[in-house]
Amino acid sequence: MAQDQAKRAAAEAALEYVEEDAVVGVGTGSTVDWFIDALADMRNRIRGAVSSSEKSTERLRSHGIDVLDLNSTGRLPLYVDGADEANRFLQLIKGGGGALTREKIVASASDRFVCVADEGKLVDVLGAFPLPVEVIPMARSTVARELVRLGGRPELREGFTTDNGNLILDVYGLSITEPLKLEQSLNNIPGVVTNGIFALRPADLLLLGGESGVRRLTAE
Numbered sequence: 001m002a003q004d005q006a007k008r009a010a011a012e013a014a015l016e017y018v019e020e021d022a023v024v025g026v027g028t029g030s031t032v033d034w035f036i037d038a039l040a041d042m043r044n045r046i047r048g049a050v051s052s053s054e055k056s057t058e059r060l061r062s063h064g065i066d067v068l069d070l071n072s073t074g075r076l077p078l079y080v081d082g083a084d085e086a087n088r089f090l091q092l093i094k095g096g097g098g099a100l101t102r103e104k105i106v107a108s109a110s111d112r113f114v115c116v117a118d119e120g121k122l123v124d125v126l127g128a129f130p131l132p133v134e135v136i137p138m139a140r141s142t143v144a145r146e147l148v149r150l151g152g153r154p155e156l157r158e159g160f161t162t163d164n165g166n167l168i169l170d171v172y173g174l175s176i177t178e179p180l181k182l183e184q185s186l187n188n189i190p191g192v193v194t195n196g197i198f199a200l201r202p203a204d205l206l207l208l209g210g211e212s213g214v215r216r217l218t219a220e
């Protein structure tokens with residue numbers, strides 16, 4: 001099964017978790033694009049969506065789905081998003097698309113986080129995928145030096161600005177054996193807005209598309 005079809009199958013399987021009349025939290029990325037396209041068929045049965053990026057907002061609106069402000073919705077019953085890597089505790093690396101900050105905000109405001117991905121995203125140890133870190137522009141160098149001190153090799157994502165007007169450092173060479181601890185340490189570096197480890201708020205359910213259909217994983 002091609003990777004794209006695996007993503008599509010996982011994304012469409014997430015529809016069954018969408019409740020009538022709900023506001024749905026929507027992530028960002030190619031897998032989520034499939035979810036948005038599928039959600040379009042339910043647009044008259046949901047109240048709308050809270051989006052995690054300008055890109056997803058545009059796609060939601062193109063399907064006639066209302067995009068609501070998180071400040072006016074309160075907590076959300078469901079957040080659906082992709083991942084760059086997931087381990088068996090459903091801790092994730094996210095931010096390949098650079099939307100990690102808003103993704104983390106919407107995930108933390110949601111009662112249930114359903115992560116949709118192709119099975120190639122499941123790993124034993126997080127970190128083969130370079131860890132995205134969103135930084136305030138003036139802190140780029142100081143944060144980069146601190147990331148080197150922690151054992152990583154940060155690289156500026158050239159020509160990229162986040163929806164929040166910040167930069168992304170992609171950190172290579174980290175073997176993330178203690179995701180919770182590293183997420184918290186990175187949060188403490190002045191100038192770091194968000195890091196792409198989702199361990200403080202992991203996914204609740206992982207839908208993995210692959211050859212044999214869609215596997216449903218909950219945390220071990």
Ligand SMILES: O=C(CO)[C@H](O)[C@H](O)COP(=O)(O)O
Pocket residue numbers: 027028029030031032081082083084093094095096097098099100103
């Ligand atoms: O975190 C993300 C965007 O910031 C995406 O969810 C992640 O990069 C996965 O993307 P895709 O579904 O295209 O493989």
